[in-house]
Amino acid sequence: MRQHAHPFSSHPISSAWVASSNTALAPTTPIPPSALCRAYSSSASSVKAAEPPASPVFAVAGVTEATPADDDPHSCMTPKAVVELLDRYIIGQDDAKRAVAVAYRNRWRRKRVPASIRDDIVPKNILLIGPTGCGKTEIARRLAKLANSPFVKVEATKFTEVGYHGRDVDTIIRDLLEAAIGLVRQRLRRQHxxxxxxxxxxxxxxxxxxxxxxxxxxxxxxxxxxxxxxxxxxxxxxxxxxxxxxxxxxxxxxxxxxxxxxxxxxxxxxxxxxxxxxxxxxxxxxxxxxxxxxxxxxxxxxxxxxxxxFPPEQLIKEAIAATEQDGIVFIDEIDKIVSGGRGPGSWRSGDPSSEGVQRDLLPIIEGSVVSTKHGNVSTDHILFICAGAFHSVKPSDLMAELQGRLPIRVELRPLSRADFLRILTEPEYNLIRQQKVLLSSEGVDLEFSPGALDEVTRVAEELNRSLDNIGARRLHAVLERVVEEISFDAPELVARAREQAGAEGQQAQAGTAAGAGTTPVAEAQSSAAAVSSGGTAEGAQQAGAAGSGAGPDSPAAAPGRVKVVIDRAHVERTLSALLQKQDLTRYIL
Ligand SMILES: Nc1ncnc2c1ncn2[C@@H]1O[C@H](COP(=O)(O)OP(=O)(O)OP(=O)(O)O)[C@@H](O)[C@H]1O
Ligand SMILES: [Mg+2]
Known part of the structure; x- marks a missing residue:
């Protein structure tokens, strides 16, 4: 067997590694906040103004400790900047966005105060209260992503009290560290x-x-x-x-x-x-x-x-630092571990496991050290965002100490039909765009008429009313059903259209066909669109417009591609049979 010597006797990266490991809190992910902020500040001068001075001096009565020079890339993530970034992905819920932005900033602020008073400042963790599918998890998830922070989402009900059989709450921090390891690894790999x-x-x-x-x-x-x-x-x-x-x-x-x-x-x-x-x-x-x-x-x-x-010990060191300083833990269904609440302001120990989980969560949220297989992790600066619908219990039914550790409370409102329409079309990676991009990879240019979108939101709202209200999640199921047919047929549709276009192109070359102003590709689009829209009158009209490129909203697709327009009639046709059978609807939508 032949051995291959390493091409470099001394590795070019090792010195870079040492440099970066000394500044362990460099951004941990693909889009570092500094880059985000740079991008952001070019469009919003307010963010520039929020940048801290070069050498901030701590000046509170009796305390004259200087904070270290600020090269933290998170500095520019001011509350305003965070809210504006969240606006790109989440519709409405302004109070919740403001709350997470402030909590996030407060963690940053707390890190900067002198150690002598830091311990007395209670972390500003959050409690989000709102119905299912209104954006609670999405807000936390987006915040973590924007901030390039290690993030875990857990459900409070999945844990059991320490000492009982099951998952104990320390695994939250262990999972957070694993998330951080993944992020640091990605970042290093990208950097080098x-x-x-x-x-x-x-x-x-x-x-x-x-x-x-x-x-x-x-x-x-x-x-x-x-x-x-x-x-x-x-x-x-x-x-x-x-x-x-x-x-x-x-x-x-x-x-x-x-x-x-x-x-x-x-x-x-x-x-x-x-x-x-x-x-x-x-x-x-x-x-x-x-x-x-x-x-x-x-x-x-x-x-x-x-x-x-990137030797593992260095990786772990950076990951622990990222976990401790930037980690965000989202605990969903916190209301489900409240076993009391029947009396005013009471918390009763009806279920020892729920009570135990609340008690176990407390030190982690308050700040303690959790041991993991990679080393100890301090939870002092980890941001905790808890959420629940609180239908049958109240936040005041949580253990008093836990309530104290979730000082920021914010209610999210149920989403309206108008919100649904915005959710479908406005966020950066909205559901409609996702469908378009997916089908575009097959060579299909998918369009939705305004009528189709209106019908999708109407059906989603109606189903939320008649079945369970699952909020914006309903849109996913309804839309999947609407695009199911074209999603399944797309490859063959495109192949057929290309074949047809090729054949007609040959005929044209032989001087036998090709009517004035109509390219073979346009012909192919026309027939494909008609097929996909199910041959309804409106669909055929739309398809015809798409194929000839006549309608201002329906420019012709590029050569070799197929344009498909989903209209109201198509939505009605695909959903009507299901809507008539409630039992079926319950399972499919
Ligand atoms: N306000 C919103 N803006 C944009 N999308 C939203 C919004 N609310 C919900 N969604 C969409 O609905 C999905 C479900 O939302 P999310 O997971 O945030 O619900 P939730 O409030 O956490 O519900 P649950 O209480 O059931 O956990 C998200 O993935 C997102 O696509
Ligand atoms: Mg959730």
Missing amino acids: EAALRAVVEERLLRALHSQEQLGAAGQPAVVEALREKLRKGELEDVYIEVDLTPPPGARGGGGAGGPGIIDLGGFGMGSPQTPVVINLTNLGGKKDVRTLKVREARPLLEDLEAERM
Whole structure:
């Protein structure tokens, strides 16, 4: 078996790592807040004004401690900036947005006060109160994403009191740390992407170089020729022999499937929940050399080299810091662990498990140290957002101490039909856009007429009234049903349209067809759209307009694509049968 020396004797990344690990609280994710804020401040001057002075001095009566110079990328996430960012994704619920923005900022502020008084400032955690599907979880999830913070969402009912069989609340913090590990890993990988690619390219070149059919070894010209071919993707199917032995003490980053390697996900594969698993196989010095195609070897080498660049102990150190300083925990269904509430202001211990879970949550929310397999995590600065519908109990039925730790309370309102329409169309990645993008990948340009959208919201509202009120979640189910047909038929529809367009194109070339002003592609669109809209009168009209590109709202699709218009009649047709059978509706919508 051939051994491949590492192309670099000393790793180019190691010094970068040391530098970044000294500033452990660098942004932990894809879009660092600083970048967000830069983008934001270009459109909103108010955010610039909110930037802290270069060397802020703490000046409260009796305290003259200076805070450290502020290079925290979260600085520009002022409450106003956070609300405006949340507005891009969540419709209405202004009070809740303001509340989370302020709580988030207060955590930032609390970090900055002198240690001598910090402990006396109670973390400003939040209690969101509102009906199902009105945006409680979405607000917390978006906040975490915008802030690039480690985030976990748990349901309070899933826990049991310490000492009883089941999940205890400490697992929340352990899961949060795993999320942070995933984020830090992604960030590091992204930050050092170019270096990583260069290292892997060198390793691939060495492996290719040693293949007989690809030329004599050791000649720079040959190497450069190989490099060019490699970069052009011409060598992807060439077999090479690669050494995928993970560095000692690393996770099994050489790829899943190796004997004895416990690998629960590749480095940077994006799962924040991916646990770090130590590879025990290589402690004995066993090599893992495999023969693979270049295209198969590349991702495995990238995983392996990433392991080498970012040693697990450094990764964990940064992840613990990110958990402690930036973590956000969302505890849903907090009202379901309230067992009392029958008397005014009372909290009764009717259910020992619920009572126990509340009691167990308290130290975590108050600030304590949780031990994990990666080390201790302090919960002092973690932001807790709790939520519940509080239909049958009141927030005042929570344990008094827990109430004290959730000082910010905010009610979310039920969503109206007008809100539904906005939710369908306005948020950055709204449901309609998601459907369009999905089908666009098949070559279908999907459009919804205003009538169709109106009908979708009408049906969603009606179902919420007649069945359970599940809020905006109903829109997902209704819309899925509406697009089901086109979603299923799309590939064949596009293929047929392309075939037809090709045939008509040939005819046109032979001078036998192609009527004036109507391209073969437009003809294909026309028939496809009519099929997809189910052949209703309005649908055919829409389809015709789409196909000829006549309607101002229905420009013709690009060549080789199919335009489909979903109109009110289509929505009525797809949903009417279901709506008539309530039993069926209950399951499907
Ligand atoms: N105000 C809103 N703006 C935009 N989308 C919303 C809004 N409310 C709900 N949604 C949509 O509905 C889905 C469900 O919302 P979410 O998970 O936030 O509900 P919830 O209030 O947490 O409900 P539950 O009490 O059942 O947990 C979200 O994924 C989102 O797509
Ligand atoms: Mg929720």
